[in-house]
Amino acid sequence: MAKPVKPVTARGEQTRQKLLQAAEQEFGEKGFHTASISSITQRAGVAQGTFYIYYASKEDIFKALVKDMGRKMRHFLTEATEGITDRLEIERKGLVFFLQFALQHKNLYRIVMECQFIDEATYRDYYEGMAEVYAGRLKRAQETGQIREGDAHAQAWVLMGIAVFMGMRYSIWEDALPPQAVLDTATDFIASGLTP
Numbered sequence: 001m002a003k004p005v006k007p008v009t010a011r012g013e014q015t016r017q018k019l020l021q022a023a024e025q026e027f028g029e030k031g032f033h034t035a036s037i038s039s040i041t042q043r044a045g046v047a048q049g050t051f052y053i054y055y056a057s058k059e060d061i062f063k064a065l066v067k068d069m070g071r072k073m074r075h076f077l078t079e080a081t082e083g084i085t086d087r088l089e090i091e092r093k094g095l096v097f098f099l100q101f102a103l104q105h106k107n108l109y110r111i112v113m114e115c116q117f118i119d120e121a122t123y124r125d126y127y128e129g130m131a132e133v134y135a136g137r138l139k140r141a142q143e144t145g146q147i148r149e150g151d152a153h154a155q156a157w158v159l160m161g162i163a164v165f166m167g168m169r170y171s172i173w174e175d176a177l178p179p180q181a182v183l184d185t186a187t188d189f190i191a192s193g194l195t196p
Helices: 010-030 037-044 046-053 058-080 085-106 109-120 119-145 152-174 180-194
Strands: none
Touching: 010 037, 010 046, 010 058, 010 085, 010 109, 010 152, 037 046, 046 119, 058 085, 058 109, 085 109, 085 119, 085 152, 109 119, 109 152, 119 152, 152 180
């Protein structure tokens, strides 16, 4: 399987981004098996041959999309919590910002969930990569006494689980952020689990 081409020009990167955005819409609306390369290129407004400059197949762009969405989400959360030094406050704000991200990127859930059946390695990398970064940050917070000691990886997976299922319940199914009472309950639960 060919490795996706990394564009060398700004125009090439714009084209690649257009393809990824179109793929997000196509896979999110239709699912992997019904989606087609021709529909992706139509949505992107590029010739079908252009697709193959960047991706060898529908599977390639799907996997690249999952990785790209993971990067965008991590970047969004990092920027949203930048400047906050208290770990519990980062967790509170991070949960709200994740739910906002999920609300703005509803296709994320369908695409990531479907990925486990299309390419399990990419699916696992999506969550394991996120957990690895998260655990590192939690470990640093443990070392400074901001949160209780324990297995930082276990803490990361638990916190990710809370966010993923709250995102599904509210951002996806309800198409809204949770009521304040729900957010307060969730963040109190998180604080109780992490406070030293």
